[in-house]
Amino acid sequence: MPALQQAFIYFAVAVVLVPLGSLLGLGSVLGYLIGGVLIGPAVLGLVKGGESIAHFAELGVVLMLFMIGLELDLRRLWGMRRQVFGGGTLQFVACGAAAALLLLAFGLTLQMAVVGGLALALSSTAIAVQTMNEQHLDKTPVGRTAFSILLFQDIAAIPLIALIPILGGAGGGHSEGGLGALKGLGAIVGIIAVGRYLTRPILRFIAKTGLREVFTAFSLLLVLGIAELMEMVELSMGLGAFLAGVLLASSEFRHALESDLQPFKGLLLGLFFISVGMTIDLGLIADEPVKVIGLTLAFLALKLGTLRLIAGRLGVSTSQRWLFAALIAQGGEFAFVVFKAAAEAFALPPGDTTLSLLTVVVALSMAMTPFILILHNRLFERHGKKASPEEAVEDEGASVIIAGFGRVGQIIGRFLFASGVKATVLDRDPDQIKLLEPFGYRVFYGDATRIDLLEAAGAARARLLIVAIDDPESSEMVVERVREHFPNLEIIARARNVGHYAALRRLGVKTVERETFEGSLVLGRKALEALGCPPFEARESADAFRRSNVRTVEDLLTHWDDPDDEFVALANQARRALEEQFEIDRKSLEKRGIKGWHFDPEE
Amino acid sequence: MSHTVVIYAHPYPDRSRANRVLFDAVKSLPNVDARPICDLYPDFAIDVEAEQAALLRADLIVWQHPIYWYTVPAMLKLWWEKVLTHGWAYGDGARVLSGKRCLWVTTTGGDASAYDEGGMHAHPFSVYEPVVRQTARFCHMHWLEPLIIHGAHRMNDEQRAAYATLYRERLGAR
Numbered sequence: 223m224p225a226l227q228q229a230f231i232y233f234a235v236a237v238v239l240v241p242l243g244s245l246l247g248l249g250s251v252l253g254y255l256i257g258g259v260l261i262g263p264a265v266l267g268l269v270k271g272g273e274s275i276a277h278f279a280e281l282g283v284v285l286m287l288f289m290i291g292l293e294l295d296l297r298r299l300w301g302m303r304r305q306v307f308g309g310g311t312l313q314f315v316a317c318g319a320a321a322a323l324l325l326l327a328f329g330l331t332l333q334m335a336v337v338g339g340l341a342l343a344l345s346s347t348a349i350a351v352q353t354m355n356e357q358h359l360d361k362t363p364v365g366r367t368a369f370s371i372l373l374f375q376d377i378a379a380i381p382l383i384a385l386i387p388i389l390g391g392a393g394g395g396h397s398e399g400g401l402g403a404l405k406g407l408g409a410i411v412g413i414i415a416v417g418r419y420l421t422r423p424i425l426r427f428i429a430k431t432g433l434r435e436v437f438t439a440f441s442l443l444l445v446l447g448i449a450e451l452m453e454m455v456e457l458s459m460g461l462g463a464f465l466a467g468v469l470l471a472s473s474e475f476r477h478a479l480e481s482d483l484q485p486f487k488g489l490l491l492g493l494f495f496i497s498v499g500m501t502i503d504l505g506l507i508a509d510e511p512v513k514v515i516g517l518t519l520a521f522l523a524l525k526l527g528t529l530r531l532i533a534g535r536l537g538v539s540t541s542q543r544w545l546f547a548a549l550i551a552q553g554g555e556f557a558f559v560v561f562k563a564a565a566e567a568f569a570l571p572p573g574d575t576t577l578s579l580l581t582v583v584v585a586l587s588m589a590m591t592p593f594i595l596i597l598h599n600r601l602f603e604r605h606g607k608k609a610s611p612e613e614a615v616e617d618e619g620a621s622v623i624i625a626g627f628g629r630v631g632q633i634i635g636r637f638l639f640a641s642g643v644k645a646t647v648l649d650r651d652p653d654q655i656k657l658l659e660p661f662g663y664r665v666f667y668g669d670a671t672r673i674d675l676l677e678a679a680g681a682a683r684a685r686l687l688i689v690a691i692d693d694p695e696s697s698e699m700v701v702e703r704v705r706e707h708f709p710n711l712e713i714i715a716r717a718r719n720v721g722h723y724a725a726l727r728r729l730g731v732k733t734v735e736r737e738t739f740e741g742s743l744v745l746g747r748k749a750l751e752a753l754g755c756p757p758f759e760a761r762e763s764a765d766a767f768r769r770s771n772v773r774t775v776e777d778l779l780t781h782w783d784d785p786d787d788e789f790v791a792l793a794n795q796a797r798r799a800l801e802e803q804f805e806i807d808r809k810s811l812e813k814r815g816i817k818g819w820h821f822d823p824e825e
Numbered sequence: 826m827s828h829t830v831v832i833y834a835h836p837y838p839d840r841s842r843a844n845r846v847l848f849d850a851v852k853s854l855p856n857v858d859a860r861p862i863c864d865l866y867p868d869f870a871i872d873v874e875a876e877q878a879a880l881l882r883a884d885l886i887v888w889q890h891p892i893y894w895y896t897v898p899a900m901l902k903l904w905w906e907k908v909l910t911h912g913w914a915y916g917d918g919a920r921v922l923s924g925k926r927c928l929w930v931t932t933t934g935g936d937a938s939a940y941d942e943g944g945m946h947a948h949p950f951s952v953y954e955p956v957v958r959q960t961a962r963f964c965h966m967h968w969l970e971p972l973i974i975h976g977a978h979r980m981n982d983e984q985r986a987a988y989a990t991l992y993r994e995r996l997g998a999r
């Protein structure tokens with residue numbers, strides 16, 4: 223089938239079914255899955271060769287893990303080690319044992335039951351993470367715990383798949399033993415070296431050229447290259463990508479990478495869900511509905527229960543334990559790979575449907591995830607409610623974003639930093655950013671007029687945006703877009719001159735400061751002092767001048783763009799008013815000593 | 826030889842008719858650290874460390890200012906609040922100012938009779954004095970007989986010169 227036609231069908235599914243799924247409150251995942259079922263061999267049979275598509279679509283998962291890595295720097299990852307390895311092992315063994323027992327009861331051989339059970343213990347990173355993102359659980363403690371477990375599963379799946387030929391005992395497999403391990407180690411060292419030492423200079427170089435699509439191309443190249451490398455040494459592509467992401471997490475390019483890869487990740491992940499939907503063999507369900515559905519429900523109930531039981535040991539707070547179980551109760555995409563390997567290794571007689579049955583069970587359990595969560599939310603009335611304070615979103619610390627880190631932004635940033643306020647800084651000059659990095663700022667390369675970048679910098683959660691961009695046009699663009707996309711984000715802005723001041727004020731920014739105004743007033747004060755005026759009085763004159771000047775500019779806001787006659791008249795009037803004001807100030811100062819307290823009324 | 830610091834609070838020093846003459850009379854004496862705080866800190870951003878260091882060097886601390894609304898001008902009040910800190914000037918066994926002498930030099934618009942029982946200010950001036958005196962004493966300073974000059978508006982040059990001389994004498998100069 224022509225590639226174009228295929229692509230058309232996939233996009234059509236995405237455009238039609240996903241919004242529908244979201245509208246019905248089922249989430250995007252289910253929309254994609256149903257789309258997959260519809261266009262797959264079982265129903266419409268619109269596309270064939272689902273397997274090669276599934277392989278391609280795995281890139282979606284790879285990209286997702288890369289981006290998760292981007293949000294976790296080494297320090298954070300290290301902090302999670304106990305949860306990943308301790309908690310991960312507990313989950314894997316407990317759920318694996320429970321599922322193996324189920325399979326034994328179902329009539330499988332011991333070896334098959336162990337392999338199948340462990341495969342069922344794995345959950346779907348793609349579905350769980352996507353769901354967590356949609357429900358804004360990704361930065362909550364439950365989300366973090368769930369993610370640690372998923373991370374461990376990604377690691378554990380590798381030896382599991384390697385173990386199958388041994389357990390199966392049929393085909394000897396192609397065990398390379400020590401050489402394979404060595405290769406794997408080499409690949410990981412390679413990724414670390416490239417991620418740490420090579421990518422940043424290259425990204426910096428590309429950023430300097432200002433060619434945005436080349437930057438995007440390089441981001442994709444990076445992730446694809448890693449995936450390719452990992453596949454060559456038979457390690458998990460996702461794991462490699464995750465590692466690369468972690469290595470770039472503390473770099474200034476993190477947000478730019480994130481926002482550039484976001485749409486690719488979304489679409490490929492969608493494709494991945496579609497391909498999962500396509501593997502759901504409706505024929506098998508129609509043939510043995512009781513068996514399939516019964517096994518699916520039994521499996522889900524068992525895994526849910528087991529997860530609920532161990533949730534406490536994993537440090538999940540009491541109120542969140544069912545949620546935790548619901549998030550990762552489904553079977554995972556790795557199970558497909560395991561079953562495929564098992565089919566070869568166990569030399570099952572032709573016509574044996576055990577493994578395709580298990581495949582369908584896993585796919586169905588994945589499709590059930592949104593429903594389980596809806597059910598959970600109904601039962602526990604979490605819907606629409608905010609997380610309680612202790613479970614509230616872990617903020618990344620930066621509640622202030624500074625857009626533009628030139629002369630003005632730097633002073634603001636340094637001042638805030640010194641006052642203990644951590645700010646995220648965006649600037650489009652990579653040199654500038656490199657200069658500042660050693661001082662421990664959270665600095666990111668990118669153009670703040672891009673809403674996706676602001677989003678990545680946390681604009682949705684930030685309390686304040688400081689627009690310190692020097693170019694009036696860009697600055698106004700940022701303000702306009704932010705007001706549209708984040709109407710609740712408070713803005714403080716630097717104005718280049720009065721015209722820019724007026725424009726920003728008219729865009730609704732309450733606090734605008736002309737960059738040269740205060741400095742000039744201070745110089746004016748110094749001039750007065752040099753001429754013999756005492757400092758206190760010079761300051762008061764500057765205060766009076768400021769007040770009158772700001773009032774004038776505010777009165778003229780609407781007229782600034784087209785200076786009509788009225789504007790000129792008003793401006794003249796304002797100037798006269800200022801002169802009058804000064805006359806009054808001067809007189810009132812001179813009158814001191816003969817009026818009020820300065821005048822002795824008894825005379 | 827004893828060292829003196831003069832904390833002088835006048836927001837409009839060049840319009841002063843009384844305090845300026847007095848301040849000019851003492852500001853360049855040897856061993857006098859003259860600190861016109863309204864000139865030093867026109868934005869009210871008092872350098873507390875510098876002020877405290879100046880106090881530590883002195884044996885005699887002078888507060889000189891016109892009376893505004895029966896008490897010290899806002900600037901000197903703020904200076905008290907910022908400079909005389911807990912754990913340094915008072916409280917917690919702090920005694921850095923202990924034994925230093927404190928001289929209050931102030932001028933009033935009203936003449937002495939305005940501070941009579943039935944005068945326009947209704948109370949003798951001594952009623953307004955304790956706040957300043959107790960501030961000094963609370964910081965363990967030794968309170969000297971203050972130099973209070975009434976009727977500052979109506980002084981003639983001779984009177985001004987006489988007060989200036991008196992002031993210099995109180996600072997130990999001839």
Ligand SMILES: Cc1cc2nc3c(=O)[nH]c(=O)nc-3n(C[C@H](O)[C@H](O)[C@H](O)COP(=O)(O)O)c2cc1C
Pocket residue numbers: 819820835840841842843844845890891892893894895896932933934935977978
């Ligand atoms: C704001 C203000 C408040 C004043 N309050 C008082 C007061 O309460 N009692 C009084 O006798 N004089 C009062 N005066 C008068 C001043 O004490 C008087 O002008 C000053 O001592 C003269 O000194 P100078 O020439 O150095 O400024 C006040 C003056 C001003 C400006």
